Amino acid sequence: MPFLKKNWSNILFFAFLALLIIPQTRMPIQVFVQRLISFSPSEKSETEREILQDYDWNLQQLNGEDVNFSQSKGKVAIVNFWATWCPPCVAEMPSFQKLYDTYGDKVDFYFVTSEKPEKIMSFMTKNSYSLPIFLQTYEAPKKLESSVLPTTYLISKTGEIIIGEEGAADWNSKKMRALLDQLLSK
Template identity: 30%
Template sequence: MNKTKLSRGNIILYVVLVVLIILLFIPSTRSLLQQGLMKLGLFKPTLEAPVEKAPDTPVVAQVSSSFSNEKGEIINTASLKGKVVFINFWATWCGPCIQEMPSIQVLHDKLKDNPNVEFLLVEIDHENELAKEFMEKEKLNMPIYFPEGDIPNTWLGQSIPVTVILDKEGNIAARHEGMADYSTKQVEQFIVDLSNK
């Protein structure tokens, strides 16, 4: 009798595993699964408080980069000194990038009236029309930017999505590679604390 229960249990386990594997290969269910896992807290961004420099630490040259918006207006991150800058590097073809966008929208909505915080969602492939269509389709209203030159490799590595948060001095306060849920109170508080310094 135990063997029968064990066999049924194994069969149910195998059926569940096969269904989950199949669901992972269907794009629409994969995105729902990824968003669900983000809401469960499995994709938390890495946020660490900036390390205070010792007085005798040599000053390292800060990096900056230029980006253009849909209107062709160019902004350089060096001109944003005095603000906390949330930069998300993404592309329209990147599934994890697309999955984290709603959480970034939530964060943007919470902080958009803070004059000390700036959001730059940088579509790295310069696909203006595709990026605009994506934002409209998903009902997202965040500012889209495109690279105007090289992006520092301390910001963008070999994969996307990557999110970089710069403090008011232009230093990296946090950098997270991979999909994450940015709608949490922890992320909001991290940025607010930086903006109040």
């Protein structure tokens, strides 16, 4: 008993490390931590914003139907690059689902992944998500390329890239909703 009293913090630390090593417990812990540290995404300053000129980008829906991103020209769009194995990606999905539930008929959402459709469908069903998922069959336009997951872009009706966020964020924040309302009213 004296050993436990003296070393309880070390025992807890090593137990936590063991949980991080085990794949079945590592992912939920990482997702939980990511959700704790996620803040509202940052809007780019007006001088840093780029204009997306090239909307020609072929994507494929999970049902196999081809879609071209050019259908979103002149509309507010959110493009999110993600994967099911990525803890920050999984962490931000509930906030995206809430945002999509409110703005899905006003904003074009693109959740783009390179994973197998079966894996994606299983993930979506397990989590009761109804987000529009697209398979990346061709390279994204240069201004939307990123090697970091997750990366999310908010594009205005004029093609201005208002947000280019790498890493997890709280997409259902009051700040984000106010920004979307502002962009939609223009």
